[in-house]
Amino acid sequence: MGKNIKWGILSTATIAVNAIIPAILSAKNSEAAAIASSNPKVDEWARKFNIKQVYRSYDELLHDEEIEAVYIPFPNHLHKEWVIKAAIKGKHVLVEKPAALTSEDVMEMVQICKEHKVLFMEAFMYQFQPQHLFVKEIIDSGEIGEVRHLSSTFTFPLNIHQHTHEFRLNAKHGGGSIWDVGCYCIHAAKTLIKEELKSVYVSGRFHPDHHVDMTATGILTFSRDVTASFHCSFEESFRNTYEIHGTKGTIFLPNAFCSDRVDGGLGEVTVMNGGGEIRTELFKANQYVLQMEHFAECILAGKEVWYSGTETFHNTRVIEACYQSLTEEKIVHL
Structure with missing residues (x-):
C-alpha cells in the first residue's frame, strides 16, 4: 500500500x-x-x-x-x-x-x-471530470472543425434574505456572481480556446444595497475572431452548461461544472458533427476525488500540478478585466 x-x-x-x-x-x-x-x-x-x-x-x-x-x-x-x-x-x-x-x-x-x-x-475541481478531456480530444481530432465560439452559463438562486451575511454578498470580501460562478465559465473558455485573449466586455446588474454583481453577461474576444460568451447569476434557476461551436459541428455539456450533482458524478457530452451524426457519451467519476488524488500524487512524485499558478495568475487577470468592464461600462483590452 x-x-x-x-x-x-x-x-x-x-x-x-x-x-x-x-x-x-x-x-x-x-x-x-x-x-x-x-x-x-x-x-x-x-x-x-x-x-x-x-x-x-x-x-x-x-x-x-x-x-x-x-x-x-x-x-x-x-x-x-x-x-x-x-x-x-x-x-x-x-x-x-x-x-x-x-x-x-x-x-x-x-x-x-x-x-x-x-x-x-x-x-477548479470541475476540470478533473473526464468529460472535459474527451471534449479536448474531440476538438483536437477536428471532428467539429475549427472552434469559432464557446458559450457558457452558471446560475443559481441565492436567497438574499436567508444569507444576509453571506460573503458572496460582500464586495470587500470578493462577493459577486463573476467571482463565485462566472469564474468557471471564464476558466473553461481560456482552457478550451487556444487563441490569445484580446478583450472583454461585460454588462450586468449590481444589487442596490450589497453592491455586488447579481447577474453578469460577458463577451471574450480572442485572436482570429474566435469569441466566447458567459452568463452568470445569483437570480436564476440552477444551470451549469457550456457549448462549443465549430465550423463542422457542436459539443454540448449540460453538467459542465457540477457533475457531482447528477447520479453521484455523471458527466455528459453530446457531439453533433457536420455529417448530421449526434451521439452522447457519459463519464461517471467524482471530480473532487480526482482533484485530491492528482494533488497528492504530485506531492508524492515531486512533480508540478496540472493547473499551475501561472495559469491562475492569467485567469485572475481576465476576471479583473471583466470587473473593470462591468464597472466602467466599456471594452477592456488585455
Missing part, C-alpha cells in the same frame, strides 16, 4: 464537509489527518469523518509537523493571508477558487510557495 498524504482542513466550511473531506476519505493516496475551527461543531464533524486531530485555531494546525498539505476554503478575501502562512510552514496548498482577488496577490502567493518549495493549486 502506497503512502498517503496527510491533509489538514482549515475550517468547517460547507464545501469542506460536504465535498472535500469525503473526497479525501475516498482518495487512494490521501488521509484527513486534522481539522481546525473555532466552530463548536468541529468535534462533531471530526467524529463523523474519523479525523483524529482537532485544533481550535488555524495557526495550531499549521504548526503540526505531520500535516503535509492543507485545504483552504475561506471567504475569498482571506485566501492570500492563509496561503502565505501555510507555505511558510512548509505545507502544500490547495486553495478554493478564486485564489485571490487580484492578479498581483496571486503572483505573490505563487512566488512564496515556490520559495518554500511547496505546491500551490487553485481548486
Whole structure:
C-alpha cells in the first residue's frame, strides 16, 4: 500500500464537509489527518469523518509537523493571508477558487510557495471530470472543425434574505456572481480556446444595497475572431452548461461544472458533427476525488500540478478585466 498524504482542513466550511473531506476519505493516496475551527461543531464533524486531530485555531494546525498539505476554503478575501502562512510552514496548498482577488496577490502567493518549495493549486475541481478531456480530444481530432465560439452559463438562486451575511454578498470580501460562478465559465473558455485573449466586455446588474454583481453577461474576444460568451447569476434557476461551436459541428455539456450533482458524478457530452451524426457519451467519476488524488500524487512524485499558478495568475487577470468592464461600462483590452 502506497503512502498517503496527510491533509489538514482549515475550517468547517460547507464545501469542506460536504465535498472535500469525503473526497479525501475516498482518495487512494490521501488521509484527513486534522481539522481546525473555532466552530463548536468541529468535534462533531471530526467524529463523523474519523479525523483524529482537532485544533481550535488555524495557526495550531499549521504548526503540526505531520500535516503535509492543507485545504483552504475561506471567504475569498482571506485566501492570500492563509496561503502565505501555510507555505511558510512548509505545507502544500490547495486553495478554493478564486485564489485571490487580484492578479498581483496571486503572483505573490505563487512566488512564496515556490520559495518554500511547496505546491500551490487553485481548486477548479470541475476540470478533473473526464468529460472535459474527451471534449479536448474531440476538438483536437477536428471532428467539429475549427472552434469559432464557446458559450457558457452558471446560475443559481441565492436567497438574499436567508444569507444576509453571506460573503458572496460582500464586495470587500470578493462577493459577486463573476467571482463565485462566472469564474468557471471564464476558466473553461481560456482552457478550451487556444487563441490569445484580446478583450472583454461585460454588462450586468449590481444589487442596490450589497453592491455586488447579481447577474453578469460577458463577451471574450480572442485572436482570429474566435469569441466566447458567459452568463452568470445569483437570480436564476440552477444551470451549469457550456457549448462549443465549430465550423463542422457542436459539443454540448449540460453538467459542465457540477457533475457531482447528477447520479453521484455523471458527466455528459453530446457531439453533433457536420455529417448530421449526434451521439452522447457519459463519464461517471467524482471530480473532487480526482482533484485530491492528482494533488497528492504530485506531492508524492515531486512533480508540478496540472493547473499551475501561472495559469491562475492569467485567469485572475481576465476576471479583473471583466470587473473593470462591468464597472466602467466599456471594452477592456488585455
